[in-house]
Amino acid sequence: xxxxxxxxxxxxxxxxxxxxxxxxxxxxxxxxxxxxxxxxxxxxxxxxxxxxxxxxxxxxxxxxxxxxxxxxxxxxxxxxxxxxxxxxxxxxxxxxxxxxxxxxxxxxxxxxx
Amino acid sequence: xxxxxxxxxxxxxxxxxxxxxxxxxxxxxxxxxxxxxxxxxxxxxxxxxxxxxxxxxxxxxxxxxxxxxxxxxxxxxxxxxxxxxxxxxxxxxxxxxxxxxxxxxxxxxxxxxxx
Numbered sequence: 093x094x095x096x097x098x099x100x101x102x103x104x105x106x107x108x109x110x111x112x113x114x115x116x117x118x119x120x121x122x123x124x125x126x127x128x129x130x131x132x133x134x135x136x137x138x139x140x141x142x143x144x145x146x147x148x149x150x151x152x153x154x155x156x157x158x159x160x161x162x163x164x165x166x167x168x169x170x171x172x173x174x175x176x177x178x179x180x181x182x183x184x185x186x187x188x189x190x191x192x193x194x195x196x197x198x199x200x201x202x203x204x205x
Numbered sequence: 206x207x208x209x210x211x212x213x214x215x216x217x218x219x220x221x222x223x224x225x226x227x228x229x230x231x232x233x234x235x236x237x238x239x240x241x242x243x244x245x246x247x248x249x250x251x252x253x254x255x256x257x258x259x260x261x262x263x264x265x266x267x268x269x270x271x272x273x274x275x276x277x278x279x280x281x282x283x284x285x286x287x288x289x290x291x292x293x294x295x296x297x298x299x300x301x302x303x304x305x306x307x308x309x310x311x312x313x314x315x316x317x318x319x320x
Contacts, residue, residue, distance in 0.1 A: 101245075135209070135296055135311030136248070182247050192261055193309065195247030 094119040096166075096183045098196035106204050111155075111170040113199050115183030118164065124186040125166045126193065127157055131179045139181075142166060153177070178203045207231065209312035211297050217318045223285035226315045230278070230299030236260075237274055238309065239282050240296040248296055254280065284317075292319045 099114040117123055124143050128136040140151025147159045157168045168181060183196040210229040218224050230237050235256050240248035251270065252262040256277040265272070269288070274280040284291055294314040301307040 133313065135298070135313045136309075137311070138308045141308065184247075192250055192253060193248075195249070197245070197247050 093194075094123060094185045095194060096125075096185050096196040098181075098183050098199050100199055101197065102200045102202070104202040104204060105173045107175055108172050111168070111173045111177065111201065113168040113181050113183075113201065115157075115166045115168065115196060116164050117166060117183075117185050119185060125157075125159065126184040126186075127151065127155070127166075127168050128182045128184060128195075129153075129179050130182065130198075136182065139168070173201075173203045175203050175205065177201060209297055209299055209310050211295075211312035211315055213315055214313065215316050215318075217320065218287055220289055220319055221286040223283065224287055224317065225281050225283045226295050226297075226317075228280045228282070228297030228312060230280070230297070231310055234299035234301050234310070235277070236300045236302065236307070237280050238298040238300075239272055239280070240298065242294040242296055242314070244293070251282070287317075287319045289319050292317055 095118045097116045126141045127139040129139050130136045139155050140149045142149050142159045150156045155170045157166050159166050180198045180200050182198045184193040212227050237254045239251045241251050242248040251265045252272045253260040254274040257274050270284055272282045294316050296311055296314045298309040298311045300309050
């Protein structure tokens with residue numbers, strides 16, 4: 093079965109600093125990978141997705157992620173954190189042909205002024 | 206376009222009571238999902254519909270949970286009887302076609318507290 097592991101349940105950065113949220117996947121076949129963001133008391137919003145085209149994927153709000161097959165990783169980055177980036181971030185992998193997403197446990201990002 | 210609508214936003218019940226949640230997906234979206242998000246965890250798929258048919262309900266606790274999507278539009282998720290461990294946020298999502306090129310759109314969820 094496919095799965096994702098998010099390293100670090102809580103990441104804290106200063107405003108303007110680099111954001112790096114880690115995600116490793118386990119899959120026996122080439123996966124489709126996703127990053128979602130969840131603001132307090134809201135549903136999940138798609139940030140970006142990898143579907144076997146370019147390995148460097150650009151998403152909304154200045155985020156990007158790089159698919160590295162050799163490291164089975166799909167880490168999310170942003171060069172300069174904003175206060176508005178404070179939220180919980182989920183990595184997900186699709187499972188099977190029915191586009192069923194399996195989510196990681198999430199990483200809470202805190203941005204300090 | 207209007208997003209995925211869910212109601213109620215919050216519900217508090219006692220254990221062994223029953224509860225129902227409602228979801229109205231984005232117009233024209235064929236695929237509808239119910240996810241359970243327990244505090245501190247990622248969402249877990251409970252059931253997936255394609256139009257009004259069930260595609261996957263392998264993780265739905267069928268002894269107490271049920272879901273339907275009549276006419277392939279709105280959906281309801283029911284829990285009867287509720288247990289303490291059912292306390293969670295229940296998220297509904299929809300997608301145009303259920304393929305990898307059709308992203309999921311989530312509602313704001315229903316937060317259930319079972320006391």
